[in-house]
Amino acid sequence: MTPFIDLTGKTALITSGTRGAGAATVRLFRDLGARVLTTARSRPDDVPAELFVAADLATAEGCAALASAARERLGDIDIIVHMLGGSSAPAGGFAALEDEHWEDELDLNLRPAVRLDRALVPAMVSRGQGVVIHVTSIQHRLPLPEATTAYAAAKAALSTYSKSLSKEVSPRGVRVVRVSPGWIDTEATGAFAERLGAQAGGDAELGRRIIMQSLGGIPIGRPASPDEVASLVAFLASDRAASITGTEHVIDGGTIPTA
Template sequence: MADFLNLAGKRALVTGGTQGAGAATVDLLRELGAHVLTTARSRPETLAADGFVAADLSTAEGCKAVADAVQGTLGGVDIVVHMVGGSSAPGGGHAALGDVEWQRELDLNLFPAVRLDRVLVPQMVAQGHGVVVHVTSIQRVLPLPDATTAYAAAKAALSAYSKSLSKEVSPKGVRVVRVSPGWIETEASVRLAERLAAEKGTDYEGGKEIIMQSLGGIPIGRPSKPDEVANLIAFLVSDRAATITGTEYTIDGGTVPTV
């Protein structure tokens, strides 16, 4: 059972892999034997330069730089995990979102996957195998109208795109799956909980409770840990999941209340 998951010799790209669930995924894939290249706008001082490329994936130029680095560093790719994403949109509902805000959300949450897949997936098809993971969000089915309308819409678009891609390339040996996290207890979410706690005069656990209530509650009573998301991704990219394609796996502690 020690080798239940073995990625020895696999070449993997993980975008947005310097913090949170992205960093946990990079660490786990490497632990399982994969050669991993990861990306972010800048390299943290704690991260070795080997296996990292600095690029802004919200731009076409940044995506090209990463695609070129995949060839130069890995010589091709077997696994792509599109982890990069996020939102900087202001609160205030749909009326607060102008064209600039909408474009920014699409540039970060949809187009990096589209642009990188356009280059990397044909290479996977040519070699007859590969796995692509698009990390979406439960916000695509559970948007928060005050602040996540554009983010949720971008993630919904990513999910629809992923499904279409899976139907096109799965018959050619390339699996495409989606992972849909809920609230993950990352460094950023810890800071948010601490800020909310300070504003409400409570402690960190009270701040977490505020966030959970805003989501309608989390039945298991806590957010997911980054390594728990990484565990799911590692299984899906492994040969243990060889017949899984075209579907979406929600990891949210039961947050989404519908079937």
């Protein structure tokens, strides 16, 4: 029986693929037959060296080094998944955000995708095929003013950029889609909950309650798992989604109210 999703023979560059949803996506793509390359600032012991390039994507130099390594090690790149993202900005609302906090959020959540696309998407256009997936966040539609203003704004910029890119390159054979997760149960979000809880005089569980309350609740009663996010990414990257481009696909357990 033909599998529903098959990435055999595909090459994929997946950023930030050593933890959380990124690591789950790397595992799933490999299970589905893709040749994968991923990156982070340093390689964890459980990530094989042949799958990995060390790079700081918050810098132009790091993005250039990764793009060069991807071309050398993968050849033609069929799929780019921009998983990189996160926030280190302090809580306290807009007044607590200094210029360096804004720069840090843009350097992590917007500029790496822009730089890597600029380096790698032209080859996809020349070949007339390829898939680019930008992982944004429901925060760009549902920001938390106390803690995620800069992160949400950076992800909103990524979403708008992604839509514009899709309009430019989709007529030339390259699909561009967005995956917009809500709360994902990862080590990073656990650390964020711990930081919020500590700032409120409590622990990580208090931080989780603060997040849940700030989001207005999650109808399914829990965050998404990394594997659930990876499954959505894999479907969108596959030939099963060949007519899907320019769209945003939310995976948030029903957090964002819709009509």
